[in-house]
Amino acid sequence: MKKLLFIVFVLTFGMSFSQAYKISYLRSSNGTLIDNQDPIWVLASTTHIKLTSQKNESTKWETFPIEYIIVNRKKNSFTQYAVINTGKAIATTDSVSLAKQTFEMLPETKKILGYNCKKAKTIVNSNTIELWYTEDLKVNGAPTILGQNLGLVLQMVRNGNFEITATKVEKNKPAFDEPTTMQEVDNLTYKDLLWKSRFTTIPVFKDQIINFSDQSKSNDTILRFANGTIAIRKVKIPEIKPGSQIFVDVTEQSNGDAYDRTGSFFIIPTNKAKSFMDGLQNGVKTLPIYSNGNGKEYQGVVSDGDYNPVVELMRFFTPFGVKQYNTLQLKDKSWAENVLYRQDVSELRSLLSNQEVWIGINIGNYDKGGHKASANITIHNEEESKVKPTTIVPLFCTNNIMEMAGQEYGTMFNNDKGLEVSFKLDRPMKNCKLRYITTGHGGWENGDEFVPKKNSIYLNGKEVFSFTPWRQDCGSYRLSNPASGNFPNGLSSSDYSRANWCPGTVTNPIFIDLGDLAAGTHTIQVKIPQGLPEGTSFSSWNVSGVLIGE
Known part of the structure; x- marks a missing residue:
């Protein structure tokens, strides 16, 4: 000095x-x-x-x-x-x-x-x-x-x-x-x-193309999978003091795709014998299978003794064609150049602090141009904190990130069992919470994207929480949706309320109190009254859950 x-x-x-x-x-x-x-x-x-x-x-x-x-x-x-x-x-x-x-x-x-x-x-x-x-x-x-x-x-x-x-x-x-x-x-x-000197910025992706093409290739630092709809890289995270604030941000624009798509910025846990990386590298069939008696097999969606599913840092939804389709002019509409998604993920500190982790980004699409995205993690350290360190247990993620490589949609809620996962705690955990993200899908009039559905959470067979996830503010984001279809009633498609998401927004997690959990085996179950198929159209639910406790 x-x-x-x-x-x-x-x-x-x-x-x-x-x-x-x-x-x-x-x-x-x-x-x-x-x-x-x-x-x-x-x-x-x-x-x-x-x-x-x-x-x-x-x-x-x-x-x-x-x-x-x-x-x-x-x-x-x-x-x-x-x-x-x-x-x-x-x-x-x-x-x-x-x-x-x-x-x-x-x-x-x-x-x-x-x-x-x-x-x-x-x-x-x-x-x-x-x-x-x-x-x-x-x-x-x-x-x-x-x-x-x-x-x-x-x-x-x-x-x-x-x-x-x-x-x-x-x-x-x-x-x-x-x-x-x-x-x-x-x-x-x-x-x-x-201002920038007051926090640490870790660039993860810069102008990364997320598209669907057999020409998509990996390089020395970024691995691409599922025909280019997934990008993965290994990132070294410094030590983060308890109580510090951690944010993730993604900046996205259309590079050809005109539609609203599910996006995910996620961590791949690798602390067990198997991981989501195995499915990426060796095919979706190598992932553990979950079945609930409805005749379908769901790959890599729940934890077991040898496998942890991905942990979503942030789930986001692209708008209709921002930037690429800004030429579709409307009177008194000045379209956005891109969309910024930013979210506090401080509760996931122990998964990141002083770790070298695989971090990925996915935007599900079938377009050769696809989307362009940049992503960062920022760490805002606090000098002092009384916040207690936490343990994180990944439980489930039905968001089919590998959709373009054959991963099944989250349609397991069409029977009473829904999604059920058992997990074992080697020691008691206090003040446990379930970090829960949920969005409904089925993009036609009677699909679950547009129909409110109750989500019920059960712990060891007892209902502990229920709510109906629904967004009614989607019209607020009209200026990010230049290619959104317009209807005879004067509304745009992007204006319509949806099952916990809007085109051009982040879907925030909710935190469900589970109390103190004893050492031993426990069961979490998610039930949703999923809508019935209509012809080739069907409904699905992307839910992810992480247990956080002291």
């Missing part, structure tokens, strides 16, 4: 002034001091003001980014500095914002730390900000960039419930760092680079 300081802050010199102060501030919310905070420091002189913190001014930089601001009083401008990591530092200068600040000067006065203070008020992004400032010390400064020209701001109050208040004023001879190796960037670039 000392090497970094030497490289970045090559030129550091002290400026001595007759009037120079160090002001310390603490934050409070609803009248209570915020725990474990890094005190704000303002180093103020007649010519410069430095906004920094106690931690920044020490040499024990343990986390990045490190950010501070220097205000040039003579130029009425300020420069923001940020050390993003041990190899990169950036800066940007603003010569306009300070001059644009306006305040309503109010008659109230009060004393803070023995100094006479006046009051000013302003509105920022619908927030009411009150500033208490003193002119007693003949220097200006503030704990944020707001109010730097008022005087010395000793207290800021936002919306009456959040305060930054001075706790100490000390005479000081500040040294203002003048870094010489910072990369100077514009303000938007600075904000973007600073």
Whole structure:
């Protein structure tokens, strides 16, 4: 770390002034001091003001980014500095914002730390900000960039419930760092680079074509299966602290396919003798078979002693032809260029943290152009957390990701047994939840895609939860669906309510409380009154479930 300081802050010199102060501030919310905070420091002189913190001014930089601001009083401008990591530092200068600040000067006065203070008020992004400032010390400064020209701001109050208040004023001879190796960037670039430095981004796929073609080929890093409708790659995930936030995102656009399709971004568990990778590499018939007496065989959908099904990080549904079919113009409709699907998957931390995992993406389609997709995982670490580590047990996934390689549709709900899976716990688990994703399919008028159906969950033979999954907000996503068919009643196909999904959206999991589970064998059963076939049309349900417990 000392090497970094030497490289970045090559030129550091002290400026001595007759009037120079160090002001310390603490934050409070609803009248209570915020725990474990890094005190704000303002180093103020007649010519410069430095906004920094106690931690920044020490040499024990343990986390990045490190950010501070220097205000040039003579130029009425300020420069923001940020050390993003041990190899990169950036800066940007603003010569306009300070001059644009306006305040309503109010008659109230009060004393803070023995100094006479006046009051000013302003509105920022619908927030009411009150500033208490003193002119007693003949220097200006503030704990944020707001109010730097008022005087010395000793207290800021936002919306009456959040305060930054001075706790100490000390005479000081500040040294203002003048870094010489910072990369100077514009303000938007600075904000973007600073924001991205606050979390870890793991790119998984970039502009990956997901299509149906016998010309689809694997390469050194990405394996393609099911005629190109599945892409898989191995990804190394760093350690993730308990309580951290983990997000996955997929950006998708049509590359030829005009229809709404089921998509999945998933993990392939490989901790048992068999895995979904066996089916991908050796054919769907090598996967374990589930049967429930209806005469069909369902490949790789439930766990057993030697096999775990895939774990869906996120299930999403493509819209009708976004981007590729934007030429289908309608009055007052400006079509989206792509669709972003983004979801919090923090509950799956233990499957990802410090692991090298197979991660895949699938969009079921029969189009040679198909779809283009990019996918990332972002990790937003928390410094402290009381969240307890969890154990994750994959249970079932009837989403036939290998549809284009012969995997059977999830039609097992056409009899009373439905889907049933037994699992064994080697030790008791507390506060168990079932992470459950469900969507109904059957794309004609009486198909389960368009008919509400009750989902019932049973644990060890007893019903523990039931609900009817249904989405009524599909019309909100019309601008992502340029190729959606229009009907005589004035509606588009993408407007219609569906069984827990809409074209162009994510289907969020629900979490079903199962309580504490003892060591031993348990059974989970899912029952859905699946609709009957009509000619060649049939209904199916894509359900996936993961047990999470302490």
